[in-house]
Amino acid sequence: MNIRFFSITALLLGALALMAFMIPQEKKKGGPWEIPQEYVSMENPYKDDASLEKYGKQEYMKHCRSCHGNIGEGDGPKARNLEFDPGNLSDAAWQDKVTDGELYYMSIIGRDEMPNYESKITDEETRWALVNYLRTLKK
Numbered sequence: 001m002n003i004r005f006f007s008i009t010a011l012l013l014g015a016l017a018l019m020a021f022m023i024p025q026e027k028k029k030g031g032p033w034e035i036p037q038e039y040v041s042m043e044n045p046y047k048d049d050a051s052l053e054k055y056g057k058q059e060y061m062k063h064c065r066s067c068h069g070n071i072g073e074g075d076g077p078k079a080r081n082l083e084f085d086p087g088n089l090s091d092a093a094w095q096d097k098v099t100d101g102e103l104y105y106m107s108i109i110g111r112d113e114m115p116n117y118e119s120k121i122t123d124e125e126t127r128w129a130l131v132n133y134l135r136t137l138k139k
């Protein structure tokens with residue numbers, strides 16, 4: 001194998017690798033969540049408590065931003081490596097459909113690639129602060 005053939009091959013392979021990296025991979029959609037009724041109708045004891053917002057934001061930046069992105073659009077640095085689409089938490093139509101209790105369930109209990117935070121975020125007030133902060137992402 002001569003050196004020119006080798007370098008052209010290497011160049012082509014490099015270009016291919018770059019293209020594969022640049023073309024966004026189609027992600028699997030998780031489909032509708034099956035959320036137990038006790039969560040769906042769960043009351044948010046901190047509803048409209050704006051004082052929790054800053055706190056909720058800190059938690060979001062610490063635990064959630066890496067996948068869900070700065071403003072919830074699902075474009076965090078770790079999102080690239082996910083098999084499932086993390087969705088768009090800022091989507092108004094979606095926000096209007098889900099109850100606070102459902103947000104709580106999805107955020108704290110999770111499923112599959114959406115991590116479970118029961119042992120990482122143990123404080124109820126912190127959990128609801130997070131839910132309240134998710135509400136502020138709505139566009």
Ligand code: HEC
Pocket residue numbers: 029030031059060063064065066067068078082084085086087088089094103106107111112113114115117130
């Ligand atoms: C490791 C990446 C990752 C992290 C970190 C993460 N999530 Fe997720 N999240 C996902 C994925 C992937 C899904 C979609 C799961 C599915 O559909 O099965 C998801 C789904 C969700 C959903 C439902 C979205 C929808 O459109 O149905 C909510 C709400 C959510 N996450 C909130 C959070 C919150 C709050 C945090 C931080 C406490 C967080 N996530 C941290 C990956 C992540």
